[in-house]
Amino acid sequence: MRALFDVNLFGVVNGISAFLPALRASAAPTPRLIVTGSKQGITNPPGNPCYNASKSAVKTLAEQLSWELRETAVRVHLLVPGWTYTGITGGAPGAYGAVQEAAKPSGAWTPAEVATYMDRRIDAGSFYIICPDNETSEADDKMRMAWAMGDITEDRQPLSRWRDEYKPAYAEYASKQAK
CATH class of the missing domain: 3.40.50.720 (NAD(P)-binding Rossmann-like Domain)
Structure with missing residues (x-):
């Protein structure tokens, strides 16, 4: 380290x-x-x-x-x-x-x-x-960064994007962002 x-x-x-x-x-x-x-x-x-x-x-x-x-x-x-x-x-x-x-x-x-x-x-x-x-597009980068910050602002568990219990919510979020 x-x-x-x-x-x-x-x-x-x-x-x-x-x-x-x-x-x-x-x-x-x-x-x-x-x-x-x-x-x-x-x-x-x-x-x-x-x-x-x-x-x-x-x-x-x-x-x-x-x-x-x-x-x-x-x-x-x-x-x-x-x-x-x-x-x-x-x-x-x-x-x-x-x-x-x-x-x-x-x-x-x-x-x-x-x-x-x-x-x-x-x-x-x-x-x-x-x-x-x-x-990785600019839109994908922005979406991933916003989701990561949302772990704090939405009181999710840290690194939620990779957690099984949050994968459906992330998929829905990513789908809405792509529109």
């Missing part, structure tokens, strides 16, 4: 500590600080609690940092990629670490697709940049 938090959370903390002073001193009109999170830090699926907790902490850190820097020129964004095929996730690196497109699964996005999407969302003024992929 400690090693995972050291990388996933404290790697972000150390990166912010290293780059934020330069961003604050930047002559750029709107310097950007992009923090990378994970959907698992938002929807919290069962099976990998330490990873989920570390990415949830990254989300909270980015939100708080955005608040703290709200009256400065520095803009903070939380980038939450979907399934992205890179050298880390099994992509075969090519020149300069680029993923060879032929090996990419059809459901995944390339890093270039994530960057293009991120740029569009930044231009639109978004803080939360929740990237879809070729298997």
